[in-house]
Amino acid sequence: MNFQTNKITVGRQIGLIAGLRWRLALNSVRTTQAKFELAAKILLGLLSSVVVLGGGFGLGAAAYFAVAKRPELLVVLFLIVFVIWQFMSLLVGAFSVEFDFRNLLRFPLRFPAFYIISLAYGLFDFPAVMALIWLVCIGAGITLATPALLPWTLLILAAFAATNLLMNRLIFSWLERLLAQRGTREKFFMIFIATMLSIQFVGIAVERWGKQTLPYLQTLKPLLQALPPSLAGLGLEAVARTTALWSGKTAAATSFICLTAYAAVFGLLLRRRLLSQYRGEELGESETPQAVDKASSSSASVFSTAFFTSFLPGPVAAMVEKELRYMVRNGPLLMTLVIPPVMVLFFTMTWANPRHTPGFLQRSPDMMFPSSVGYALLVLAPFALNSFAYDGRGIQLLLAAPVRFREVLLGKNLALGGTILAEGLAIWGLVALLREPPSIATVAATLCMLLFAIFLNLTAGNVLSLRAPRGFDFGSFRQKQSPITVLAVLGIQLFLVIISVGVFIAARWLESMWIAAGIFLVLAVATLPVYSAVLDYCSGLALRRRETLTAELCK
Amino acid sequence: MSDLAIQTETLSRRFGELVAVDQINMAVETGQFFGFLGPNGAGKSTTIKMLTGLLQPTAGRVRILGHDLEREPIEVKRRIGVVPEGLALFERLTGAEYLNFVGRMYGLDRATSAQRSAELLEFMQLAERPKSLVADYSHGMKKKLALAAAVIHGPQVLFLDEPFEGVDAIAAGTLKAMLSRMVARGVTIFLTSHVLEIVERLCSHVAIIHKGHIVAQGSIEELRAGVEARAAAAGGLLAPHEEGETLTLEQIFLEIVGGSKDTAQELSWLA
Numbered sequence: 092m093n094f095q096t097n098k099i100t101v102g103r104q105i106g107l108i109a110g111l112r113w114r115l116a117l118n119s120v121r122t123t124q125a126k127f128e129l130a131a132k133i134l135l136g137l138l139s140s141v142v143v144l145g146g147g148f149g150l151g152a153a154a155y156f157a158v159a160k161r162p163e164l165l166v167v168l169f170l171i172v173f174v175i176w177q178f179m180s181l182l183v184g185a186f187s188v189e190f191d192f193r194n195l196l197r198f199p200l201r202f203p204a205f206y207i208i209s210l211a212y213g214l215f216d217f218p219a220v221m222a223l224i225w226l227v228c229i230g231a232g233i234t235l236a237t238p239a240l241l242p243w244t245l246l247i248l249a250a251f252a253a254t255n256l257l258m259n260r261l262i263f264s265w266l267e268r269l270l271a272q273r274g275t276r277e278k279f280f281m282i283f284i285a286t287m288l289s290i291q292f293v294g295i296a297v298e299r300w301g302k303q304t305l306p307y308l309q310t311l312k313p314l315l316q317a318l319p320p321s322l323a324g325l326g327l328e329a330v331a332r333t334t335a336l337w338s339g340k341t342a343a344a345t346s347f348i349c350l351t352a353y354a355a356v357f358g359l360l361l362r363r364r365l366l367s368q369y370r371g372e373e374l375g376e377s378e379t380p381q382a383v384d385k386a387s388s389s390s391a392s393v394f395s396t397a398f399f400t401s402f403l404p405g406p407v408a409a410m411v412e413k414e415l416r417y418m419v420r421n422g423p424l425l426m427t428l429v430i431p432p433v434m435v436l437f438f439t440m441t442w443a444n445p446r447h448t449p450g451f452l453q454r455s456p457d458m459m460f461p462s463s464v465g466y467a468l469l470v471l472a473p474f475a476l477n478s479f480a481y482d483g484r485g486i487q488l489l490l491a492a493p494v495r496f497r498e499v500l501l502g503k504n505l506a507l508g509g510t511i512l513a514e515g516l517a518i519w520g521l522v523a524l525l526r527e528p529p530s531i532a533t534v535a536a537t538l539c540m541l542l543f544a545i546f547l548n549l550t551a552g553n554v555l556s557l558r559a560p561r562g563f564d565f566g567s568f569r570q571k572q573s574p575i576t577v578l579a580v581l582g583i584q585l586f587l588v589i590i591s592v593g594v595f596i597a598a599r600w601l602e603s604m605w606i607a608a609g610i611f612l613v614l615a616v617a618t619l620p621v622y623s624a625v626l627d628y629c630s631g632l633a634l635r636r637r638e639t640l641t642a643e644l645c646k
Numbered sequence: 647m648s649d650l651a652i653q654t655e656t657l658s659r660r661f662g663e664l665v666a667v668d669q670i671n672m673a674v675e676t677g678q679f680f681g682f683l684g685p686n687g688a689g690k691s692t693t694i695k696m697l698t699g700l701l702q703p704t705a706g707r708v709r710i711l712g713h714d715l716e717r718e719p720i721e722v723k724r725r726i727g728v729v730p731e732g733l734a735l736f737e738r739l740t741g742a743e744y745l746n747f748v749g750r751m752y753g754l755d756r757a758t759s760a761q762r763s764a765e766l767l768e769f770m771q772l773a774e775r776p777k778s779l780v781a782d783y784s785h786g787m788k789k790k791l792a793l794a795a796a797v798i799h800g801p802q803v804l805f806l807d808e809p810f811e812g813v814d815a816i817a818a819g820t821l822k823a824m825l826s827r828m829v830a831r832g833v834t835i836f837l838t839s840h841v842l843e844i845v846e847r848l849c850s851h852v853a854i855i856h857k858g859h860i861v862a863q864g865s866i867e868e869l870r871a872g873v874e875a876r877a878a879a880a881g882g883l884l885a886p887h888e889e890g891e892t893l894t895l896e897q898i899f900l901e902i903v904g905g906s907k908d909t910a911q912e913l914s915w916l917a
Contacts, residue, residue: 409750413736413743420738420779487734488795490700492751493723634719638701645732 104204105211108195124559124639131574143221147228154232158240162331166324168229169251173320176222176255177262202369209365213260226252233327243330243343250350251323257357258319264364268372277422284426288433295440319353322346403505406494410502411509417481418510424474428514431467432521435459439525457604458595460529461537463518465591468544471511473580475552477573478503479644480563486644496633497626500556504549515541532604536595539611544587546618550625555579557629557636562644590614650709651676651803651834652697657706659692666692668858669706674836674851676711676802679829681849682838685903689858690838691731691807697836698728698805710803724753727801729809733792737781741772741791744780745798752799759798766794769824771817785812793821797828804828806837810844822848846895854902862902866895873901 099107120129150168157164195208213219230248234241270279297304315321326346403411418424438459478500479486489499515538522529529537559573598607633640652674659667667689674680684690695701697708699719708715710722728734736744742763749759767773770790772783780791789812796804804825810818825848829835839845845852846866853863862869870893893901 405750405753405755409747413739413747416743417736417738481738483737484732484734485736487700487728487730487732488736488748488751491698491723491726491728491730491734492748493720493753494751495720634702641700641732 099199099201101201101204101207104200105207108204108208128559128574131578135574135577139217143224146221147225150225151228151232154229155236156232158233158236158327158331162328165233165328165331166321169320169324172222172225172229172251173255173318175218175225177259179221180216180218180259181262181266196369196371202366205369206362206365209260209264209361210256213256213263216259219256219259222255223252233331237331240327240331243340243347244327246347247323247326247343247350250347250354251319253354254319254350254357257354257361261357261361261364264361264368268364281422281426284423284429288426288430292437292440295437317349319350322349322353326350403502404498406492406498407502407505410499411506414503414506415510418506421481427470427474428510430470431463431514432517434466435463435518435521435525455599456526457529457533458599459526460519460522460533461540461591461595463522464515464537464541465588467514467518468511468541468548468587469584471507471514472544472548472552472584473576475504475507475548476555476576476580476583477559477561477563478507478552478556479560479640482644483562484645486640490633490637490641495630496557497630499633500553500626500629504553508545508549511545512541530604532608536598536604536607536611539608539615540591540594543611543615543618544591546615546622547587548583550618550622551579551583553625553629554632557632557640560640560643562646649676650674651678651711652680652836653709654693654697655707655709657693657696657708658704659689659696659701660704665858667696667703667855670855670858670860672853672860672863674834676834677829677832678834678851679825679849680834680836681845681852682836682855683842683845683852683899684838684855688855690855693855694805694807694836694838695730698726698730699723700728700730724799725802727796727799727804729789729792729796729804729806731807733788734795735780735788735792738779740777740779741767741783742776744791745795748795749798754799762798766798770794770820786814786817789813790817790821797824801833803834803836806835808839809837810839810841818844842894842896842899852895854899856903862898866898869898869902873898877901 120126150171154165154168157168196205214223226248230244233244269275316325323346326343329342329346330340401408474480482489489496519529519534555576559575561573561576594607594610598604598610650673652672654670654672656669656671657667658665658669670689670693682690682693692701696703697710697715699715699722711725713721713725715722736747739747742760745763745766746756746759749762750756754762764773767776770793772787772790772794780788783791789809793806793809796806806825809821813821822844825835825837837845837849849866851863851865852869854861854869862872864872873893
């Protein structure tokens with residue numbers, strides 16, 4: 092047999108893959124829309140860089156202050172970086188679909204190259220980049236305060252960064268395994284969001300039962316001190332307090348050794364996990380009919396929309412029913428519906444504490460209902476701006492069916508608009524139950540504001556859904572929205588917040604919520620013909636944009 | 647009403663510099679089982695997408711049952727059924743919910759839609775898992791569901807893009823029988839497939855597209871006669887077959903498209 096392939100070095104393999112990623116990036120900006128999206132991405136990147144650099148400057152200044160005045164605060168700075176690196180990357184990345192570098196295993200890729208590529212992916216995550224920049228800033232702050240600390244700072248920061256990177260990749264590689272199946276992914280997601288919501292109540296629980304639990308928490312102190320951020324902070328604190336003394340250097344060296352040991356353990360565990368992947372572990376989807384059967388049967392019995400849609404034309408009613416079924420089976424959306432009422436509950440429980448300093452809403456209870464509804468709108472309205480996100484290949488049916496897109500969009504809009512209104516009613520019930528029923532004028536003003544905001548969001552959303560569609564995966568919360576849509580969401584919500592706050596402030600100043608109701612009603616009525624005209628326009632737009640729609644949603 | 651179910655006039659589609667379909671003229675009579683063949687990348691899917699309104703032509707015209715697709719898209723779509731390349735399924739619905747939805751989008755009332763959905767699920771042997779979401783169907787089951795959705799409103803013209811790909815032999819037999827019965831009742835079926843044996847068995851007429859051009863069109867007998875005549879004129883160089891046997895569609899296809907090129911010589915480095 093004539094076998095002529097040469098062995099490729101690990102460095103060459105990594106170079107080839109970097110080249111592949113670069114080529115993929117270049118090829119992804121061939122169309123005009125992709126170029127626009129790149130421009131929007133750059134703009135968003137610039138906005139993000141303000142946060143990153145601002146935070147970096149703040150942490151650097153805090154590190155300078157800490158070394159000069161209060162070295163014990165260094166632990167807090169490392170804790171911030173640790174939380175951002177580990178938890179924010181989880182929020183941003185765990186539930187999103189990314190380039191699966193395991194596809195590269197079909198090539199004769201060596202394990203060291205596979206390992207390094209996995210680490211490289213972790214390094215280029217946005218939270219990791221931000222955390223690294225912040226670490227550099229902390230290092231700069233410490234060194235500027237006491238230049239003699241530079242060697243220890245470099246050692247400890249490097250060990251801390253390596254620990255974070257390896258820990259992060261280890262968590263992700265395990266998550267990848269756990270979340271490989273759709274059913275598990277969705278359940279995990281629900282638990283995740285429920286946990287995130289529960290965290291809101293930790294403060295209340297601490298306020299109420301903090302004193303009783305303090306002795307138990309004290310016993311955890313040694314454990315907390317053994318965690319990477321504490322080790323890094325305590326090591327540098329010791330050396331900052333006693334640069335001239337041997338004990339400080341010993342403490343710093345111990346921290347460095349412990350952090351290195353952490354990195355080594357995480358590195359070995361990651362190696363074990365990646366080795367399984369490298370050897371061809373199958374993580375793919377598999378059928379889970381039993382689980383699905385249960386879910387779908389329960390959700391199917393949750394509602395019968397036939398009565399509510401019987402007055403609508405057939406295709407519009409069919410769209411409404413389909414949309415509601417999709418909502419019931421969409422974990423992220425369901426959890427999103429839960430968030431606003433939970434926040435109402437949270438605020439009410441916070442105010443129940445007599446030691447709590449009264450905030451704006453506590454001093455102005457009549458604003459509780461509009462504020463909560465406004466919050467619900469901020470959370471739910473973005474679903475209107477990419478309304479085909481979950482339709483996937485079903486978009487072909489909508490394009491092939493003998494209906495105008497006006498009817499398709501109307502069905503979608505009725506389902507979402509109705510859901511937002513129902514959410515508003517639920518919030519009204521909760522506010523009335525937990526606090527006091529808002530006045531009729533406030534309810535009228537809030538409902539009119541809601542109508543205006545719904546029409547505005549749906550008008551913009553219908554165009555954006557056709558102009559910048561993005562397909563979403565069901566098991567995911569953080570999805571890659573089109574940057575154009577992200578900018579539009581920011582713009583529209585900002586506009587609505589300014590208008591609404593302005594109108595409510597004016598109404599309160601004039602001591603009549605009916606004025607707000609009137610203004611919002613006029614705005615809603617004025618938006619309605621625009622909404623209707625845009626619906627008509629969208630019928631033609633959908634036909635013109637059918638290739639983009641199918642190309643984007645049928646991926 | 648026109649006797650032509652499908653008619654195209656200089657239908658073209660460009661993707662940037664690439665001309666995927668170049669001025670094709672095609673006529674499919676009502677009640678024909680029409681096979682649309684071509685090698686990979688020849689323009690089959692692009693053509694079927696243009697015929698069903700899923701893709702806008704760069705130039706040319708499409709008429710379905712006498713209706714201009716661009717001027718009367720709703721009228722045309724009401725009369726046709728489509729199984730497109732991506733199957734067009736809403737994966738978060740159950741099979742019955744999906745068929746109900748499709749039926750109502752095509753103008754059926756709620757009761758008729760529900761009744762036909764149940765019958766189609768039974769016929770396609772998809773009724774055993776009524777609560778399963780489409781997302782959890784196998785590829786073959788999805789294909790059957792897509793076909794069920796394409797016929798729920800009783801279309802007069804049916805467009806099928808690779809309908810038998812991934813479908814098991816038993817289901818394929820059921821589908822073929824169903825399609826043949828539809829043709830017998832006057833429905834026109836326009837089908838693309840890479841499995842030439844299926845096309846030969848089912849279709850009365852075929853068109854072959856190659857590099858965006860229609861290179862042959864007619865009944866299988868006409869194509870066979872054409873290829874044999876051309877071979878005779880060229881000195882009898884024809885794909886080998888036993889004397890007395892007729893050319894198979896595969897042999898006709900290879901003769902027309904020129905797929906007999908011996909590439910083994912060029913890849914001598916292969917083991």
